[in-house]
Amino acid sequence: MWVEEKDDCYCFDEAFSSLRIILFLEHHVRTGRGSVSVIVYGDQDKPAMITYPDLALNHMSCFQGLFFCPDAASLLLHNFCIYHISPPGHELGAASLCHHDPQPSVDDLADQIIEVLNYFRLGTVMCMGVTAGAYILTLFAMKYRDRVLGLILISPLCKAPSWTEWFYNKVMSNLLHYYGMCGLLKEFLLQRYFSKEVRGSAEVPESDIVQACRRLLDERQSVNVLRFLQALNKRPDISSGLRSLRCRTLVFVGDNSPFHSEALQMISKLDRRYSALVEVQSCGSMVTEEQPHAMLIPMEYFFMGYGLYRPCQLSDSPRSPLSPSCISPELLSPESMGLKLKPIKTRISLEV
Numbered sequence: 001m002w003v004e005e006k007d008d009c010y011c012f013d014e015a016f017s018s019l020r021i022i023l024f025l026e027h028h029v030r031t032g033r034g035s036v037s038v039i040v041y042g043d044q045d046k047p048a049m050i051t052y053p054d055l056a057l058n059h060m061s062c063f064q065g066l067f068f069c070p071d072a073a074s075l076l077l078h079n080f081c082i083y084h085i086s087p088p089g090h091e092l093g094a095a096s097l098c099h100h101d102p103q104p105s106v107d108d109l110a111d112q113i114i115e116v117l118n119y120f121r122l123g124t125v126m127c128m129g130v131t132a133g134a135y136i137l138t139l140f141a142m143k144y145r146d147r148v149l150g151l152i153l154i155s156p157l158c159k160a161p162s163w164t165e166w167f168y169n170k171v172m173s174n175l176l177h178y179y180g181m182c183g184l185l186k187e188f189l190l191q192r193y194f195s196k197e198v199r200g201s202a203e204v205p206e207s208d209i210v211q212a213c214r215r216l217l218d219e220r221q222s223v224n225v226l227r228f229l230q231a232l233n234k235r236p237d238i239s240s241g242l243r244s245l246r247c248r249t250l251v252f253v254g255d256n257s258p259f260h261s262e263a264l265q266m267i268s269k270l271d272r273r274y275s276a277l278v279e280v281q282s283c284g285s286m287v288t289e290e291q292p293h294a295m296l297i298p299m300e301y302f303f304m305g306y307g308l309y310r311p312c313q314l315s316d317s318p319r320s321p322l323s324p325s326c327i328s329p330e331l332l333s334p335e336s337m338g339l340k341l342k343p344i345k346t347r348i349s350l351e352v
Contacts, residue, residue: 025039042080064289074311087132096221104231106234137151145247154286156253156266254291
């Protein structure tokens with residue numbers, strides 16, 4: 001295994017009240033199952049959090065909303081160094097993968113992660129994944145239990161594709177193969193990520209986050225997306241192994257997500273002592289982009305169980321759909337969000 005490091009990059013971090021220049025470094029780690037891009041963001045002396053995005057996305061298009069949400073970013077960056085792992089060929093500026101390279105399976109993608117952790121000499125890590133990325137990280141946690149501290153899963157998958165999803169994925173695969181990242185394919189993907197409200201209509205223009213995601217999808221190489229999609233369409237059902245997980249798990253899902261039933265199925269299979277569910281109203285699959293403020297308070301109490309905290313006092317944002325009064329008191333109790341969690345269905349009102 002070897003690594004290629006790109007030049008240091010700088011960005012303005014809008015997560016803090018005063019602008020600060022934040023250093024991040026991109027590594028290309030060649031593993032036994034192909035090369036993988038890792039963006040390291042923050043102080044590497046801090047505990048590690050790894051992220052894994054959904055299909056056709058990377059850290060910019062899947063997690064930028066969360067890390068640009070000031071309160072959430074201060075919580076995450078105060079406690080963790082972030083390692084954004086991209087699926088093969090999904091990083092910014094990625095070239096097309098070679099057709100002759102072996103087709104990776106979901107097990108291969110999970111095994112890549114352990115090689116990344118070993119390269120950076122990381123011990124146990126916190127994991128955050130969205131939909132397909134949540135599946136990969138859950139599979140990783142099942143295979144390497146001693147390396148996972150906790151799971152934060154957004155609109156996760158746990159079962160093999162249903163016939164409907166399998167057919168839907170086959171249609172997208174054919175579009176990718178014959179037409180590339182065409183307009184129809186991007187519409188399919190945007191429906192996967194976002195609720196109808198932010199996608200807009202003939203009368204209402206689509207939101208800024210959808211427009212930004214559409215532009216970032218233009219940069220994806222169709223063959224790279226196709227290979228990831230093919231791996232996902234052959235994924236096995238891992239729901240029977242969820243009960244054996246002993247790391248704490250926090251599950252978010254938008255009630256307009258096409259994978260809403262999958263998330264409910266997953267929470268029903270997890271050990272009740274270690275898991276909790278947060279449903280976000282009027283939101284699609286990608287809660288990290290559409291309603292990142294809804295993740296703040298549940299994550300804050302989740303991290304309290306690990307002795308972590310946010311450096312500043314909580315201030316309710318007028319943009320946030322979430323306030324302490326909107327959350328079930330059970331979710332905020334030390335017993336449920338400390339050493340042991342309960343599988344609580346928490347609905348979050350948009351009215352503050």
